[in-house]
Amino acid sequence: MTIHEAAALLNRQFSIDQAEDFDNVGLLCGDRTKELTGILICHDALETVVEEAIEKNTNLIVAFHPIIFSGLKSITGKNYVERAVLKALSAGISIYAVHTAFDNWFFGVNHGICRQLGLQNEQILMPKKNALKKLEVYVPEKYAGMLRDALLQAGAGSIGFYDECSFSVAGKGTFRPKPGSHPFVGTQDVREYAEEKLITVIFEDYREAQIISAMLKVHPYEEVAHQIISLDNAHHYAGLGKYGDLEHEMDEKDFLSLVKDKFRLKVIRHSAYTGKKVRRVGVLGGSGASGIVAAISAGCDAYLTGDLKYHDFFGAESRLLIADIGHFESEQFVTQQLFDILSEKFPKFAVSKSSVNTNPVNYFL
Structure with a gap:
């Protein structure tokens, strides 16, 4: 199988054309004609991840985030993006990214979050329009x-x-x-x-x-x-975010404790308590301020996401509990999801998960 054939299979598997217009997904760099030797799955295709691929004799990196997001006018190694791309090209390694195609996929990022929380009756929070x-x-x-x-x-x-x-x-x-x-x-x-x-x-x-x-x-x-x-x-089987119901309702503090445990968190930023029980939960991995209104409209009692700003928390309007669990933290199950899928789709090739922690955010406790 060539890199081109592997990328075509990935395109079909993740409906890559359903990515958001602003995104940069698919095969980002590499020689399409090379024979595939193996796949390394990661969150961010940083230089250290490329080095890991070299050590494992793997020439296709499947990343969640695209290392090339905006246009590159030069590749000289002057920043972390160029260094990663330069090292990959020098080593004959291709990089493929799924990002918002996996966000919009029914069984993608947000399905992983729902599964971790044990949510039932999953539905798309913001179905794709004009699709x-x-x-x-x-x-x-x-x-x-x-x-x-x-x-x-x-x-x-x-x-x-x-x-x-x-x-x-x-x-x-x-x-x-x-x-x-x-x-x-x-x-x-x-x-x-x-x-x-x-x-x-x-x-x-x-x-x-x-x-x-x-x-x-x-x-x-x-x-x-x-x-x-x-x-x-609206396309009710593709879109950003999801919502579902807990098997049993619980107090807001108990719910946050559950989230902290399931996501192995050090801290959770959240809006003011509403005093209501939590049963319906909305989720949106990554930067999810855009889903607050949709979560309220869907009747959610709580909403989990990341990258919220100060004024975003006012959007709760005392109608639901908003929890910012962190960008990386909300997407942390992506590599395992991709590993499970690609191990089945590429049974004749070595598929492995990167051991490099690419989360750029650290906490001083």
Whole structure:
């Protein structure tokens, strides 16, 4: 397997195109043509992690955070980013990042947090908007089954935990081939009547190119009558954050004690106690101030995240308990999640977790 083939597998596994627009994910650097020797999983692909990959004879680093986030105008080793990239390139090591693609994935970062807390009935806190489209295409009845199969194989018709979802209705279409056309059926300048089916499928917007390509490849007509409609429906199986319910409600202080224990924390910054019991909990790994309003709207009694500023805590509005557990701390289970997934997806290659602690924040107690 080449690095290119490994990256393609990772792209499919984590729906890499569902990353946020501001992000930089996927294969960030390295020779795509090299044969894969092994995978090292880490939180941040720092220089020390690259050195570890060299020692383990591993030439693909799969990191959560992208070491290259904004553009590099030079690579001379003048800062930690350039030093890591320079060392990786010199050693023939490629770096791949998942970041917000893994944040938005239903079983990604926030699923890991929910699982650690034992939350039930998980749902996406902030479902992706403008992420779903609908294809309507007309096809001769004889070819309807073949076209439907091609669309579904290309990724259309997946809705949550269901796939191969489609709808069709029979009808009669008309068309008249004009001079210059090469009709599949019919005669130029003569109106034709055809028994056709209207096939409808919903798909995620990033799959559009491959779905249209599959449609055109199979459809018998020279001009394919179809339309693509952007949907207002939120994508309830992809998006940032999650919320779920504790098996039993508990006092706020007991809840914070639970969090401190499960996440092995030294300290928790939190908003004022509300005096209410905690049952529904919202979570958003990393920097999660943007999810406070959504957590309130979802009826959460508590909200866990990181990187909150002074004024963010006022957003609790005495309606829920906000807990800042730290950026790295909220994402600390990512490497184990990735390890479990990639060990299964790459059974013929050595997959290991980095032993380097890349958390840049320290506490003086």
